[in-house]
Amino acid sequence: MTNDKVGALAEQIENSVNELAAETDAVRKSEVFRRWLDAMAQFSTYSFGNQMAISVQCPTASKVAGFQTWKRLGRHVKKGAKGIAILAPCLYSKKVEPENADSPTVKRLSGFKIAFVFDIAMTDGDALPTLNENSAGAGGEELLPRLEAAVQKLNVVLDYEEIRESGVEGYSTGGRIVIRQGLSVLAKCGVVIHEAAHEILHQHDNRAEANKKTKSQRELEAEATAYVVMRHFGIEHAASNYLATYNVDGEQLRNSLETISGAAKRLIAAIEGVNAEPDDSLGAVP
Numbered sequence: 001m002t003n004d005k006v007g008a009l010a011e012q013i014e015n016s017v018n019e020l021a022a023e024t025d026a027v028r029k030s031e032v033f034r035r036w037l038d039a040m041a042q043f044s045t046y047s048f049g050n051q052m053a054i055s056v057q058c059p060t061a062s063k064v065a066g067f068q069t070w071k072r073l074g075r076h077v078k079k080g081a082k083g084i085a086i087l088a089p090c091l092y093s094k095k096v097e098p099e100n101a102d103s104p105t106v107k108r109l110s111g112f113k114i115a116f117v118f119d120i121a122m123t124d125g126d127a128l129p130t131l132n133e134n135s136a137g138a139g140g141e142e143l144l145p146r147l148e149a150a151v152q153k154l155n156v157v158l159d160y161e162e163i164r165e166s167g168v169e170g171y172s173t174g175g176r177i178v179i180r181q182g183l184s185v186l187a188k189c190g191v192v193i194h195e196a197a198h199e200i201l202h203q204h205d206n207r208a209e210a211n212k213k214t215k216s217q218r219e220l221e222a223e224a225t226a227y228v229v230m231r232h233f234g235i236e237h238a239a240s241n242y243l244a245t246y247n248v249d250g251e252q253l254r255n256s257l258e259t260i261s262g263a264a265k266r267l268i269a270a271i272e273g274v275n276a277e278p279d280d281s282l283g284a285v286p
């Protein structure tokens, strides 16, 4: 690449990151996002045992909550719906010793009882607030095969598989990335770049350093890379909602420019076939 081209690419990446920072801040301030956060806060996270109990009794379950929670969200459990049994902790309040009126109360566990929860499919009513997903829209037919080749050039195996866990579109394991099978071509492009960015930035030689970062910082770096690379190839990628759900703000994005830019340049070069020598490999992959 000539110096002019290198400079133009650096400028383009910086502009993209600045735009993404502004978009992400706008999402965080929006009413839709606030309503979405409120709704999501109603869903508890379940223990591993309860997650198993839910998936055995209702393998198609996607969003699960108790009767009253669904009511708060403007939905009701359909007549005749059979609840999913889980174990709920029984807590009782106890004053901290020595007991007097001012001593704080603590929750003590006295055992478990069976409680029933319901999947969203067993309910009717208001639609839950949603954020735009990347999966919407068409495009990427030309980019995807080039991306697949680029990932291979980085010595990373790419597999399309059914992923059971809802909300997970892909993951990176260090040498292998797995992408959800049923996604649109456009969504696949975004997820492949996101997971490839995890491979470049957070696996192999960078793993120890990456483990010191927060999950939200790692997601910021991967998703912003996807945004920048997609843009480079003329495709809009809705990353701001995803980033907002990880509590990322514009300033953090601008502060991460160097990291995002490093991964984006590497992927763009691999996709465009520049420096397509074997030393592009991410290292010790058998």
Ligand SMILES: [Zn+2]
Binding pocket: 194, 198, 218, 219, 222
């Ligand atoms: Zn990720």
